[in-house]
Amino acid sequence: MEIIKTENLTFDYIRRDEDGNVEGITTAVDDVSLKVKPGEFIAILGHNGSGKSTLAKHINAILFPTEGTVFVDGMNTRDDEKIWEIRSTAGMVFQNPDNQIIGQVVEEDVGFGPENMGVPTKEIWERVEESLKAVGMYEFRKKSPNRLSGGQKQRVSIAGVLAMHPKCIVLDEPTAMLDPIGRREVIRAVTALNDVEKITVILITHNMDETIGANRIIVMDKGKIAMEGTPREIFSRVEELKALRLDVPQVTNCAHELRKRGLKIPEGILTDKELVEALKHVNFG
Amino acid sequence: MSILVNHLTYKYNPGTPMESVALNDVSFEIGDGEFIGLIGHTGSGKSTLVQHLNGILKPTEGSVYYNGRDVFDGDYDLKELRSHVGLVFQYPEHQLFESDVFKDVCFGPLNLGLSKKEAELRAYKALKLVGIEDDFFYQSPFDLSGGQKRRVAIAGVLAMEPDVLVLDEPTAGLDPRGRDDLLDSLKTVQAETGCTVVLVSHSMEDVARYADRILVMNNGTIVYDDKPVSVFRHYDKLKEMGLGVPEITGAMYRLRAAGFNVSTDVITVDDAVNEIMAAMGHA
Structure with missing residues (x-):
């Protein structure tokens, strides 16, 4: 069974004037049918306003479909009785770590979620410990979150979600505010959760290089799924991506330009290692 | 100076x-x-x-x-200094507050004590500079996309002509x-x-x-x-500081280590393409 399934999901934002009359309707998600298998690592790309975040908020039952249905681990998000179970099955991490951290001490912040769910005290402490260890923040457990760097705070936010024992984590641009090392730390932590803990990951990002490790990339445009495939398949379509206001990793772009200038190297080169190999082949072949 | x-x-x-x-x-x-x-x-x-x-x-x-x-x-007079040195904070769109885009951008120059006409002239110029079309001028800033809001907020600072x-x-x-549009307009x-x-x-x-x-x-x-x-020649030091070099510069280091005769003084994709073509004998 799929961990996430959307069937013909459509969501309209309705704007109203002061008297409550409808002024306009914006269809943010338009007839999207998506299936995510347990343990998959999915990256969602798309320009600002393409519907990525609106789609993501349906997985966590923050928003509900105008039309269509969303299932999380078999539960319909429309089912009021399941809403807390859905939110602990699919946890969500947002862009700004400062808006997500509430505790005065790191371990207290991470324990908030399970405490709120009514988990027994002893088990809360076990969960806090394992979650902080999973994101490499255990040694900071007694610190004040205010004293942490952006990347560290964001890893604490992820630990807070982990402590609720989700099967799936949705991350909405978790690295947008971070410096290069903070970005690396967060992506490494997320990749490890997927590899080791087998947690399903849905990562929304504007940093193309963060998506190379995904099993599948979904590109959204005007509320619809515009492209879908492995990173190599997606990043082989450089011109299409640019038309959708997106980009490719710099190395991929470089290889694409070299091809245009006549070098016989394949499309969809994702890493500098692959570029070296491809160029060696040109040299001696 | x-x-x-x-x-x-x-x-x-x-x-x-x-x-x-x-x-x-x-x-x-x-x-x-x-x-x-x-x-x-x-x-x-x-x-x-x-x-x-x-x-x-x-x-x-x-x-x-x-x-x-x-x-x-x-x-x-620090108020005067602030009319010369404009500071755009992180997430400046959180500071939008007026009922329409044009009024929001006029706020800064009006606050400097300029006449309504002069303020409107500056607001118009600033919005054009950041690439906001006339169609959006009388919309609520809160109905715009994230990128547009950001540009309106920056126009608000530009209108003070710092x-x-x-x-x-x-x-x-x-x-x-x-990102490219914004940096190009800067x-x-x-x-x-x-x-x-x-x-x-x-x-x-x-x-x-x-x-x-x-x-x-x-x-x-x-x-x-x-x-x-010159800054990006300090590859290892920058990494130690939690920074790094552009992705493409890293790739040039790797090519050089693999025996390709390319310079590592390359920080943009265009330069990298030229450098690699030359090294491959296709100058």
Whole structure:
């Protein structure tokens, strides 16, 4: 069974004037049918306003479909009785770590979620410990979150979600505010959760290089799924991506330009290692 | 010479057990019309530094001069300084508040004491510079997309026609095209108005493409102050500081290590393509 399934999901934002009359309707998600298998690592790309975040908020039952249905681990998000179970099955991490951290001490912040769910005290402490260890923040457990760097705070936010024992984590641009090392730390932590803990990951990002490790990339445009495939398949379509206001990793772009200038190297080169190999082949072949 | 920072030290909570040194004896000069990239990891002191440039923070020690005058001298009018040095904070769109786009952009110049007509003229010019079309002028700023809101907020600062424009991570959260459009329009503003731009960024790729000069901060001090190509020669040191080099520069190092005769003084994709073509005998 799929961990996430959307069937013909459509969501309209309705704007109203002061008297409550409808002024306009914006269809943010338009007839999207998506299936995510347990343990998959999915990256969602798309320009600002393409519907990525609106789609993501349906997985966590923050928003509900105008039309269509969303299932999380078999539960319909429309089912009021399941809403807390859905939110602990699919946890969500947002862009700004400062808006997500509430505790005065790191371990207290991470324990908030399970405490709120009514988990027994002893088990809360076990969960806090394992979650902080999973994101490499255990040694900071007694610190004040205010004293942490952006990347560290964001890893604490992820630990807070982990402590609720989700099967799936949705991350909405978790690295947008971070410096290069903070970005690396967060992506490494997320990749490890997927590899080791087998947690399903849905990562929304504007940093193309963060998506190379995904099993599948979904590109959204005007509320619809515009492209879908492995990173190599997606990043082989450089011109299409640019038309959708997106980009490719710099190395991929470089290889694409070299091809245009006549070098016989394949499309969809994702890493500098692959570029070296491809160029060696040109040299001696 | 427009800005001179002289032995600037700033301590948060001085004289208390919570004292922490955010800036430690920082000195540099920014000339008219320069495009400066300011990089450094979170907590390195970048934001503390830029808040001194328009007088929001007052140095614990040292001084800041604007056009030769000490801005923290008792009789210096800080309000006037702020009309010369415009600061765009992180997520400036959170500060939009007016009922329509045009009014929001007029707020700054009106606040400077300009006439309504002059303010509107400036607002119009500023919105054009950042690429906002007339269709959006009378819409609520809250109905715009994230990238458009960001540009409206920046127009609000541009409309005050500052001589120095300081932007703290203006592209965070924008899609790749939105990022390129915004940075391109900053370059246009700099070219057309001759203003100085200070761009605080976490993207090595962006500062490599746009800045004429890069300042690198680490633990409250400036460790490098040089042309982008020269700064990015410090590959290992930058990594130790939690930064790095543009992705493409990293690839050139790897090619060179694998025996290709390419220069590692490459910081943009265009230069990399030319360099590789030459090395492959296709110059």
